[in-house]
Amino acid sequence: MQAKELEFFKEQLLNAKEHILQNLILAQKELDQLQAQENNDDMDFASMRSDAMIEQLSSDQQSAELKEIEHALERIRNGSYNICEMCGEKIGIARLKAKPYANYCMTCRPLFEKSH
Template sequence: MRESDLKYFSEILKTRVLQIKKNIESSAKDYDEINSYEIRDEGDYALVSADSLIDVSITKQQKKELEEIDYALSKIKDGTYGTCEMCEELIGMQRLKVKPHAKYCIVCREIIEKQQKKG
């Protein structure tokens, strides 16, 4: 991959990191607010905990994405970015533009997804 392309994707990934960190912070704030509400009866409580469960799973997902992005940034540094980890072919610009932290090319991604569905 060209130097200018690497720079392009590294900028995208870094921007995404900032965005996710902001999201996590704001959902942490919401969570504090929920916890400070006065809960009047069981019905309220059920509602509040369902909401906060959704928040927790979104936060978890975003933390996972952060890890993947960190990993992609380290691959930019060591020069392996943009190469599929399974077949070692180039992942392709189109796919990287959609998912800059992709580890696999579209073909391998599909194989992995099929395997996961089978369990």
């Protein structure tokens, strides 16, 4: 992979990481605010806010994504970024464009999913 392409994907990953971190920080802020307003009379407002927050805090998924992004950035650093972790073949650019933190090529991805 050319340095220029690698740079492109690195940027994609850093942007995605930044986006998730912002979401997590926002969710944490909302949680703090909610706790601060615990004794507030306006319960409807509070429960409405908490629904939105829970949705945002399905951050388990975001945390998992964050880990995958970190892993991909690590792979960029050690030069194995576009190499499939299962078969060692190159992962296609098109696949990486669709999912910049893909660990497996098109062939291995379904196999990986089946075994889990």
